Amino acid sequence: MLTKEELPPCPVATTLMLIGNKWKIFIIQQLMDKPFRFSELRRAIPGISEKVLTDNLRALEKDGLVTRTVFPEIPPHTEYALSELGETMRPIIDSMATWGTGYQNIVRAQ
Template identity: 45%
Template sequence: MSDGNTDVPRHIVSAALGPGLPAKVPAGEYEDCPVTQAVQMLGDKWTLLIVMMLAERPHRYNELRRRVEGISQRMLTRTLRVLEEERIVTRTVFPTVPPGVEYGLSERGRELLVPLAGLADWVIRGRAA
């Protein structure tokens, strides 16, 4: 492979991604693919930012809202719910008046930081080239 060639050898694609895609990919199968769904969820406008904030430490709802300029209450709630449904974020309710709620990364969420760090590294290296 020459320096200018961007084609990835088939054996590398197969090793990384498995057997590969069929000649024609049905739209329904693409939509139902868990990898597609994960990329769509992480590609949401606010998701990565919230995950990275929670990687620092757990946050209360209003603390997240103050730190994320431009996010609406509705969007923050929706984003946190999706992350909780995906088991990336945990929600802890404290028995105070009014009840305090704190969000933090779950074990699965902390595991997500590894591929995200790899992706960030890949992006930064690509921009430097």
């Protein structure tokens, strides 16, 4: 999570700090449906590299939006899911999807 000192004065800036790149949004959007294993998540997000997915999952976990569960099996099995805090992002992502659909409809109608 961010520290008190890292919090910007603007709440919108805080949100953008946490989810302000396209990959984090795509990761959160996928995890809204169900938990994913790393390889499943990578396949579900076209164009994302292993390194970028790893870096963004680590950042989302550090910020408390994603949980990482390691199952002690052979081979090890790791799942990523939205945390309780991450679930509170659902209305934001849903609103973005609704707005994006409306925009797409306007553009297609021209």
